[in-house]
Amino acid sequence: MDPIMREIWAVARKDLLIEARSKVVATQVLPFALVILILFGLALDADRSTLRSFTPGLFWVATLFAGILAIQRSVSVETSSAAFEALRLSGAPGWKLFAGKALAVALQLLAIEAVLGLGVVVLYRASFADPVLVVTAALAATVAIASAGSLYGVLAVGMGVRDTILPMLLLPVLAPVLVAATRAFDDGLGTTAVNGWSWCALLAFFAVIYGTVGALAYAVVIEDA
Amino acid sequence: MEPAVRVRDAVVLLGRFPALAGLDLTLEPGTVTLVQGPNGAGKTTLLRLLAGLAPLESGQVSVLGHDVRTETRQVRASVGLLSPATMLYEQLTIIENLSFWASLSGHNDVDLMAVLDRVSMAPFADQHVETLSTGQRRRAAIAVVAIRRPRLWLLDEPHAGLDQAGRDIVDGLIADALVAGATVVVASHELDRVRPLATHVATVAGGIVHAFEAVGNGSDHA
Amino acid sequence: MPLATVRTRVEAAAPDLHGTGSRATRILGAACLVGMATLLMLAFWLTNPDERVDEETNIVTGQFDAVRLLYVHFPVAIVTYTAFLVTAAGCIMVLWKNSTWWDNTAAASAEVGVLFCGLTLVTGSIWGRPIWNTWWEWGDVRLMTTTILFLIFVGYLAYRRTMTDPQIRAKRSAVVGLIGAINIPIVYKSVEWWENRTLHQQSTLAELKVEDLTLFAMIFGMTVFLMIYVWLMVHRFRIGWLEHQAETAGLAVAIAERRAQAPDDIRNAVTDTRSSLPDSGVDT
Numbered sequence: 001m002d003p004i005m006r007e008i009w010a011v012a013r014k015d016l017l018i019e020a021r022s023k024v025v026a027t028q029v030l031p032f033a034l035v036i037l038i039l040f041g042l043a044l045d046a047d048r049s050t051l052r053s054f055t056p057g058l059f060w061v062a063t064l065f066a067g068i069l070a071i072q073r074s075v076s077v078e079t080s081s082a083a084f085e086a087l088r089l090s091g092a093p094g095w096k097l098f099a100g101k102a103l104a105v106a107l108q109l110l111a112i113e114a115v116l117g118l119g120v121v122v123l124y125r126a127s128f129a130d131p132v133l134v135v136t137a138a139l140a141a142t143v144a145i146a147s148a149g150s151l152y153g154v155l156a157v158g159m160g161v162r163d164t165i166l167p168m169l170l171l172p173v174l175a176p177v178l179v180a181a182t183r184a185f186d187d188g189l190g191t192t193a194v195n196g197w198s199w200c201a202l203l204a205f206f207a208v209i210y211g212t213v214g215a216l217a218y219a220v221v222i223e224d225a
Numbered sequence: 226m227e228p229a230v231r232v233r234d235a236v237v238l239l240g241r242f243p244a245l246a247g248l249d250l251t252l253e254p255g256t257v258t259l260v261q262g263p264n265g266a267g268k269t270t271l272l273r274l275l276a277g278l279a280p281l282e283s284g285q286v287s288v289l290g291h292d293v294r295t296e297t298r299q300v301r302a303s304v305g306l307l308s309p310a311t312m313l314y315e316q317l318t319i320i321e322n323l324s325f326w327a328s329l330s331g332h333n334d335v336d337l338m339a340v341l342d343r344v345s346m347a348p349f350a351d352q353h354v355e356t357l358s359t360g361q362r363r364r365a366a367i368a369v370v371a372i373r374r375p376r377l378w379l380l381d382e383p384h385a386g387l388d389q390a391g392r393d394i395v396d397g398l399i400a401d402a403l404v405a406g407a408t409v410v411v412a413s414h415e416l417d418r419v420r421p422l423a424t425h426v427a428t429v430a431g432g433i434v435h436a437f438e439a440v441g442n443g444s445d446h447a
Numbered sequence: 448m449p450l451a452t453v454r455t456r457v458e459a460a461a462p463d464l465h466g467t468g469s470r471a472t473r474i475l476g477a478a479c480l481v482g483m484a485t486l487l488m489l490a491f492w493l494t495n496p497d498e499r500v501d502e503e504t505n506i507v508t509g510q511f512d513a514v515r516l517l518y519v520h521f522p523v524a525i526v527t528y529t530a531f532l533v534t535a536a537g538c539i540m541v542l543w544k545n546s547t548w549w550d551n552t553a554a555a556s557a558e559v560g561v562l563f564c565g566l567t568l569v570t571g572s573i574w575g576r577p578i579w580n581t582w583w584e585w586g587d588v589r590l591m592t593t594t595i596l597f598l599i600f601v602g603y604l605a606y607r608r609t610m611t612d613p614q615i616r617a618k619r620s621a622v623v624g625l626i627g628a629i630n631i632p633i634v635y636k637s638v639e640w641w642e643n644r645t646l647h648q649q650s651t652l653a654e655l656k657v658e659d660l661t662l663f664a665m666i667f668g669m670t671v672f673l674m675i676y677v678w679l680m681v682h683r684f685r686i687g688w689l690e691h692q693a694e695t696a697g698l699a700v701a702i703a704e705r706r707a708q709a710p711d712d713i714r715n716a717v718t719d720t721r722s723s724l725p726d727s728g729v730d731t
Contacts, residue, residue: 006328007328007329010325010328010329011329014314014317014321014325017316017317017321018314018316018317021316021317021353022316077314080315081310081311081312081313081314081315082308082310082311082312083312083314085278085308085310085312086312086326086369087329088278088301089276089277089278089301089304089306089330090301090326090329090330091298091301091302091329091330091331092329092330151622151626152623155606155619155622155623158610158615158619161606161609161610162609165602165605165606165609168598168601168602168605169602169606169623172595172598172599172602172627172630173599173626173627173630175595175634176630176633176634176637176638179637179638179641180637183641198640199640202637202640206633209633213626213629217622217626220542220618220622221619221622224615224618224619236702238612238698240611240612241611241612241694241697241698241701242701242705243698243701243702243705246702246703246705246706247702247706280614430708430709431705431706431707431708431709432702432705432706432708433706433709435709
């Protein structure tokens with residue numbers, strides 16, 4: 001593996017290994033996401049066709065909430081071992097640390113989304129009119145969420161900062177991602193006639209923006225983590 | 226010869242509290258300095274400052290020829306800090322922790338098992354950190370620092386939590402570091418243990434160095 | 448820091464100060480009051496309600512009296528965006544030049560901005576009720592953008608409150624503020640694409656029956672509210688500046704107190720030869 005990727009992959013691999021051993025995301029965050037789907041189903045008390053048309057929005061709201069938890073977990077892995085200091089001492093550049101952490105969060109989120117996808121098929125009777133669009137949109141949106149989340153996750157730790165501020169900071173910023181992802185899914189799941197691919201392009205734009213901003217700001221922010 | 230550490234009038238603030246209040250210190254290379262003083266005197270902050278981790282409010286600090294403000298990366302790359310927190314990931318094994326930190330700091334060619342052997346932790350290489358005792362974690366943490374082969378060792382209470390064998394290992398490491406030409410700074414309350422190893426003693430209180438004297442016993446262990 | 452300590456330090460820093468007012472701000476404040484009174488007179492009395500008569504059918508349409516609220520809503524919205532632009536500029540300067548002055552300005556402007564943003568939403572909602580027949584319209588681009596803007600900067604202010612160290616607070620909140628500000632045009636574009644039609648007046652000035660007085664009232668309103676913004680900013684900035692001075696004025700004293708801890712400590716240190724367990728990292 002080339003040297004640039006090696007450090008990024010070392011960080012991501014470490015996070016995924018920790019998850020494989022502790023199974024926090026699999027046993028706590030994933031069921032939480034499913035519970036959200038079920039609760040929406042109960043609360044909305046809607047007939048089948050209405051629930052089906054709500055699917056894109058509900059899917060992405062559930063994903064965002066689960067994402068917050070996954071990001072908090074990603075950060076607490078470091079803070080519980082006082083590892084941010086060691087990461088700074090290691091001399092690895094901030095952008096590589098960011099890329100590794102965000103990659104691990106993204107992979108975990110994709111796993112959650114896969115299960116949620118199954119969930120909406122079963123619970124809301126959704127169907128995949130355009131699977132390629134759905135998968136592409138999900139990939140782009142996930143990169144955007146993982147990038148923005150990894151940066152804001154570190155902003156939400158440090159002396160005096162409580163991580164309860166994370167949702168308040170992150171979710172308004174991710175609002176356009178929610179809008180775009182929902183619209184792309186509207187097309188991909190066949191619930192509304194819109195041009196999903198142009199929304200997908202917007203998602204890719206967000207992914208690039210948040211990836212870049214995160215990479216640039218990470219080194220500055222972990223100095224005080 | 227250029228000093229390994231030169232601190233001039235350093236002020237370090239933690240929030241608004243001046244942990245270091247105009248501290249002066251000069252250390253020559255190849256020395257072992259015991260930093261003693263009561264709790265809250267500023268010993269840990271001093272070590273973190275020398276590691277390039279604590280923000281300098283005012284003053285000049287140069288470590289191994291690098292200015293801590295402008296060449297922070299170089300400072301961090303050349304030092305090894307052993308702090309009270311072990312900086313090990315609980316769910317990973319010792320060897321996984323070691324190889325992670327080794328690859329992040331660019332030391333991929335180091336023989337990890339040899340380092341583990343040096344701290345007598347080789348049999349535990351595949352054990353998860355969460356199953357280890359405090360003393361064993363400390364030794365593993367020491368191994369993490371040793372991999373970096375630092376030119377300046379910063380040890381914060383290295384003997385704490387270790388049994389007799391563990392303490393002997395720490396003493397041996399300090400001696401090895403000397404032989405390799407590195408400089409060692411040890412903050413400790415175990416004066417009886419560390420004084421015999423030290424070449425100098427610095428007394429820190431109220432955020433400054435009150436006394437600095439050579440004790441000249443350390444060279445016997447080289 | 449206890450209030451008594453703040454007071455003594457502020458008095459030490461600025462002995463002749465009896466508040467954040469000055470001759471300039473008093474004149475400005477008076478001008479604002481006069482301007483507001485004039486604006487209200489213009490808005491609610493002197494101008495005519497928006498009535499347009501269709502030439503063929505003789506049906507009267509338009510916003511009627513509701514347009515009067517626009518003389519407040521539109522300027523308040525302008526001030527909102529101005530305030531957040533200033534905050535964004537301040538965040539850039541903090542990250543670039545590490546400037547305390549700009550950090551103070553960014554925070555002050557964000558506070559004033561959140562206030563005006565709330566006013567924008569409220570006046571807009573009241574205006575919208577007779578026009579759109581609803582208090583809240585999800586499809587409207589500007590409403591959505593302004594709401595998210597409001598949330599982003601409420602988050603910015605909440606975030607600032609979590610940190611006490613001024614340097615750390617300045618840097619980190621600058622990152623948060625900057626990303627938040629950059630997000631605004633993105634939100635605007637996204638929502639615009641989301642709903643191709645928008646209930647918001649595309650070009651309010653063009654559609655109204657624009658008489659000279661209407662245009663004048665609009666521009667006059669903008670001027671008055673910008674003056675109010677400046678007045679609020681000057682006061683808020685001064686308060687923040689005094690707080691900052693109170694914090695830093697104590698530094699030399701704190702250092703001296705810290706160093707004076709020593710003699711007792713040395714005595715204790717010499718006799719203390721017992722080992723101690725490692726601390727959780729709080730030991731300085």
